[in-house]
Amino acid sequence: MNAAGSDGADKMHxxxxxxxxxxxxELPAFKPILTPGRVITLFVSIAVICIPIGxxxxxxxxxxxxxxxxxxxxxxxxxxxTNTDDMISYIQSSTTNKTCIKKFTVPKKMKHPIYIxxxxxxxxxxxxxxxxxxxxxxxxxxxxEDKVTGCLLEASNSDGPIVPCGLIAWSLxxxxxxFSSNNVTIQVNKKGIAxxxxxxxxxGYDVYxxxxxxxxxxxxxxxxxxxxxxxxxxxxxxxxxVLPSFRKLYGKIEEDLDANQKITVVIQxxxxxxxxxxxxxxxxxxxxxxxxxxxxxxxxxLTVGGLSFSLAIIFNLLYLFRPRLSRVQLCGNSDPDGGxxxxxxxxxxxxxxxxxxxxxxxxxxxxxxxxxxxGLLSLGFSRSGxxxxxxx
Amino acid sequence: MNGSGLQNTFGMVAKMATLHWxxxxxxxxxxxxxxxMIEHLDCITKSKFEAMSSDIAIAQFRxxxxxxxxxxxxxxxxxxxxxxxxxxxxxxxxxxxFFYEAYASFSxxxxxxxxxxxxxxxxxxxxxxxxxxxxxxxxxxxxCLKFPVLYQEGIHNVLxxxxxxLSWAINGVFSATCIFFLCIYSMEHQAFRKGGxxxxxxxxxxxxxxxxxxxxxxxxxxxxxxxTYIQHLFIWGSILFWYxxxxxxxxxxxxxxxxxxxxxxxxxxxSPSFWLMTLFISIATLFxxxxxxxxxxxxxxxxxxxxxxxxxxxxxxxxxxSEMVRQRSSSPTLVGCTARLEAKSMSFEGET
Numbered sequence: 001m002n003a004a005g006s007d008g009a010d011k012m013h014x015x016x017x018x019x020x021x022x023x024x025x026e027l028p029a030f031k032p033i034l035t036p037g038r039v040i041t042l043f044v045s046i047a048v049i050c051i052p053i054g055x056x057x058x059x060x061x062x063x064x065x066x067x068x069x070x071x072x073x074x075x076x077x078x079x080x081x082t083n084t085d086d087m088i089s090y091i092q093s094s095t096t097n098k099t100c101i102k103k104f105t106v107p108k109k110m111k112h113p114i115y116i117x118x119x120x121x122x123x124x125x126x127x128x129x130x131x132x133x134x135x136x137x138x139x140x141x142x143x144x145e146d147k148v149t150g151c152l153l154e155a156s157n158s159d160g161p162i163v164p165c166g167l168i169a170w171s172l173x174x175x176x177x178x179f180s181s182n183n184v185t186i187q188v189n190k191k192g193i194a195x196x197x198x199x200x201x202x203x204g205y206d207v208y209x210x211x212x213x214x215x216x217x218x219x220x221x222x223x224x225x226x227x228x229x230x231x232x233x234x235x236x237x238x239x240x241x242v243l244p245s246f247r248k249l250y251g252k253i254e255e256d257l258d259a260n261q262k263i264t265v266v267i268q269x270x271x272x273x274x275x276x277x278x279x280x281x282x283x284x285x286x287x288x289x290x291x292x293x294x295x296x297x298x299x300x301x302l303t304v305g306g307l308s309f310s311l312a313i314i315f316n317l318l319y320l321f322r323p324r325l326s327r328v329q330l331c332g333n334s335d336p337d338g339g340x341x342x343x344x345x346x347x348x349x350x351x352x353x354x355x356x357x358x359x360x361x362x363x364x365x366x367x368x369x370x371x372x373x374x375g376l377l378s379l380g381f382s383r384s385g386x387x388x389x390x391x392x
Numbered sequence: 393m394n395g396s397g398l399q400n401t402f403g404m405v406a407k408m409a410t411l412h413w414x415x416x417x418x419x420x421x422x423x424x425x426x427x428x429m430i431e432h433l434d435c436i437t438k439s440k441f442e443a444m445s446s447d448i449a450i451a452q453f454r455x456x457x458x459x460x461x462x463x464x465x466x467x468x469x470x471x472x473x474x475x476x477x478x479x480x481x482x483x484x485x486x487x488x489x490f491f492y493e494a495y496a497s498f499s500x501x502x503x504x505x506x507x508x509x510x511x512x513x514x515x516x517x518x519x520x521x522x523x524x525x526x527x528x529x530x531x532x533x534x535x536c537l538k539f540p541v542l543y544q545e546g547i548h549n550v551l552x553x554x555x556x557x558l559s560w561a562i563n564g565v566f567s568a569t570c571i572f573f574l575c576i577y578s579m580e581h582q583a584f585r586k587g588g589x590x591x592x593x594x595x596x597x598x599x600x601x602x603x604x605x606x607x608x609x610x611x612x613x614x615x616x617x618x619x620t621y622i623q624h625l626f627i628w629g630s631i632l633f634w635y636x637x638x639x640x641x642x643x644x645x646x647x648x649x650x651x652x653x654x655x656x657x658x659x660x661x662x663s664p665s666f667w668l669m670t671l672f673i674s675i676a677t678l679f680x681x682x683x684x685x686x687x688x689x690x691x692x693x694x695x696x697x698x699x700x701x702x703x704x705x706x707x708x709x710x711x712x713x714s715e716m717v718r719q720r721s722s723s724p725t726l727v728g729c730t731a732r733l734e735a736k737s738m739s740f741e742g743e744t
Contacts, residue, residue: 015451025529027620033704039686046675053668066582115588119581126593128501136646195589197654202646239592243495247581247590285583290665292582297665297672300574304676311683322691 036319043312050305058298060288065108068119072280075100075269087274100267102282110257110286116188117247118173121279125168125241133167134238139228142206154218156211163210164228164238170213172237174220177250177282178266186263188251194235203228203235219271247283462536465543466529469696472552474525476560477615481517481608483564484571488600491572504597505652507641516605516634519626520612529618530696535703539717541695550694563681567607570677575600578669585663594651595659598638599666603673605634610678614685617700 021027080090090096135151137144148155151165179186209222236248273280285292492503536542579591609627638656646653660666689697698717707713
C-alpha cells in the first residue's frame with residue numbers, strides 16, 4: 001500500500017475492493033435449523049393436512065358407483081369359442097352375427113350424468129410407432145390433405161391420400177352399445193365427449209374423411225359427410241392412452257338409474273382384440289369432484305398422514321428419553337507426556353476418581369454414548385494431550 | 393482447483409506441518425507452511441504474471457488463513473453438495489422415463505414432451521444448483537475461522553465419500569420410483585375429473601413432470617441451510633417458471649405446442665386431483681429424507697451441524713461447547729488464532 005503521495009490531495013491509495021454484502025458473501029440469510037420442536041411440528045402439520053384430505057378423497061371414491069362388465073369372451077357364440085383361431089375368424093368375417101345381449105343390475109342409485117366407457121386391456125396405444133403414426137397438419141385443414149409423411153403406414157392408396165391417415169385413426173374402435181331398461185330405450189348422448197381444444201383447434205371443420213378403411217379394415221368406418229371436428233369418437237380415440245390398459249369415453253346417460261334397475265345392453269361385438277389377446281370391457285360410472293372410482297388416492301393420503309403422525313409420536317418419545325444435555329460435562333486430565341497424537345484414534349483418558357463421566361473412545365466422526373454416574377446421557381469427548389484453556 | 397487436488401494439497405500441508413510442529417518455534421513452522429503453500433497451491437505473493445496463471449492469488453500472507461479456513465471449507469462443501477445433488481436430480485428425472493418404458497413395451501416412447509426434456513437441465517433445475525455451488529454457506533465465515541476443525545472435513549473427505557455419493561444416487565432412484573408409481577396408480581383408468589375425462593399421455597406426462605420439478609427443487613430447499621434472496625428466487629422461481637412455461641407453451645399454436653396445447657389450462661389446472669397428486673407425491677417422496685435428516689442432525693451430528701446448532705442456540709461464546717467442537721479434531725490445530733493462542737500458552741509453560 002503506498003502512502004499518501006506528494007500531491008495536494010493526500011488520499012490513501014488503497015487497492016482494497018469496495019465492500020458490498022454480495023461480494024463479501026454476507027447477505028442477510030434465513031438459516032433454518034431442524035430443532036426437535038420444529039421437526040415434531042412439521043410432522044404433526046403433515047398429518048393434519050393429509051388425514052382430512054385422505055378421508056375426503058376416500059369418501060368421494062366410495063360414493064362413486066361403477067359397473068364393469070367384461071364381454072369379449074361372453075359375446076362369442078359357442079360354436080366359435082373353442083380356440084383363438086375360431087374367434088379370430090368369427091370376428092373378421094363380415095357375415096357372422098356380431099350382436100350380443102348382456103344384462104346387469106344397477107347396484108346403487110346412479111345420478112346423472114352417467115359416463116359410459118369402453119376399456120381395452122393389453123392394447124399398447126402408447127407404443128412409439130403407433131403414437132407417431134398420425135398427421136396433425138392433415139387433421140387441421142383441408143389444404144394439408146397431402147401432408148401424410150408422418151403417417152408412414154395407412155398414408156395413401158392408389159386414389160390419393162387417406163384422410164385421416166395413420167394407424168391411430170385406422171384402428172378406431174367400432175363396438176357399439178345400445179341401452180334399454182324394461183324395453184324403454186335409454187338415450188346415450190354422444191356429443192361433448194371429446195376435449196374442446198381438440199374439436200375446436202386440432203380437428204378441422206372443413207376436413208372430411210376420404211379413402212378411409214379402403215384396404216385392410218382395422219376398425220370403424222367414418223361417415224364421409226361429417227367433418228372431422230364433429231367425429232367425436234375419432235377424436236377421443238386419437239388422444240393416445242397412457243398405459244396398455246385404458247378406458248375411453250363412449251357417451252353419457254343423462255338420466256338417473258335407480259338401484260336394482262335391470263339394464264339390457266345390445267352390443268355389436270365388432271372390434272378384433274382376439275388377435276393380440278386383448279380384453280374388452282364395458283364400464284358405467286358416475287363421477288365426483290375427484291373423478292372416478294379410485295380408493296388409492298384416499299388411502300395413500302391416509303397412509304402418509306398416519307405415518308407422519310406416528311413418527312411425530314416416536315420422535316417425541318425419542319427426544320424425551322434421550323435428551324441432549326444443556327451443559328456438556330467434560331472430563332480430561334493432564335497427560336504429563338504432552339505431545340499430540342497423529343491421525344484420528346485416541347486412547348481412552350484415565351478417569352479421575354469421582355470423575356464427571358466415563359470417557360468414551362473417540363474415532364473421528366463416530367461417537368458412542370454412555371451414561372455417567374448420575375444416570376444422565378452425555379456426550380463427551382476425550383483426547384489425550386493437554387487440556388486446552390485457550391479462552392482463559 | 394478441482395476437488396481432489398484441493399484435498400491432496402490440504403492433506404499434504406497438514407501432514408508436513410504436523411511433522412514440523414514438535415520442537416520448532418512458531419516462526420519456522422509458518423515459514424515452512426508458506427513454502428509448501430507456494431509449491432502446491434500456487435499462491436503467490438509476488439508478481440502479477442504469476443498471479444494470472446495461478447489458481448488463487450492473495451496479496452498478503454495474512455489472507456492465507458482466511459483462504460484456507462473459510463474459502464477452503466466452503467469450496468469443499470459447495471462442490472461436494474453440488475455434485476451429489478446434480479446426480480440426484482438427473483437420476484430422479486431419468487428413471488421416471490425408464491420406468492415408463494416398461495409400460496410402453498420398450499418402444500422408446502418418451503413419457504414427456506420433447507421440450508420438457510430439453511428444459512429440465514437448462515431452466516428448471518440449473519439455477520438452484522448454481523446457487524448451491526456459488527453461494528451456499530453452512531456456517532458463517534467467523535465460525536469457520538473460530539473452528540478450524542471444519543477444515544478437516546475436507547482432509548478426511550467426509551462430505552464426498554462413496555457412501556454419500558451412492559446414498560444420493562439411491563435417493564434419486566427412490567424419488568423416481570415414488571413419483572412414477574404414485575402417478576400411475578392414481579391416474580390409472582378412471583376419470584380424473586368431474587367431467588368424466590380420462591387421462592391421456594400428455595396429461596400424465598405433465599403431471600409426472602410437474603411432480604419431478606417440484607420435488608427436486610424442494611429437495612434442494614431441504615438440504616441447504618442458507619437462504620438468501622438468491623436461493624429463494626432460484627428455487628421457488630424455478631417451480632413458478634415451470635407452470636408459467638406450461639401456460640405459455642400451451643397457448644402457442646398446436647403446430648408448435650403439439651401435445652402440450654392447452655393441456656395445463658384446460659385439463660390439469662381445473663382438476664383437483666392434479667394439485668392433490670403434486671402435494672401428496674411431494675410429501676411422500678421427501679418424507680424419508682426429511683426423517684433421516686432429522687435423526688442424523690439430532691443424534692449423529694457432523695461438525696458443521698453442531699456449530700449451526702450452537703450458533704442457533706447462542707452457545708458460540710460458551711467455552712465448553714466450543715471445546716466440545718474443537719475436540720472433534722483428530723489432528724492438532726495448526727493455523728489460525730487458535731494455533732497462535734495455543735502456541736503462546738505452550739511456550740509460557742516452557743514445553744518444547
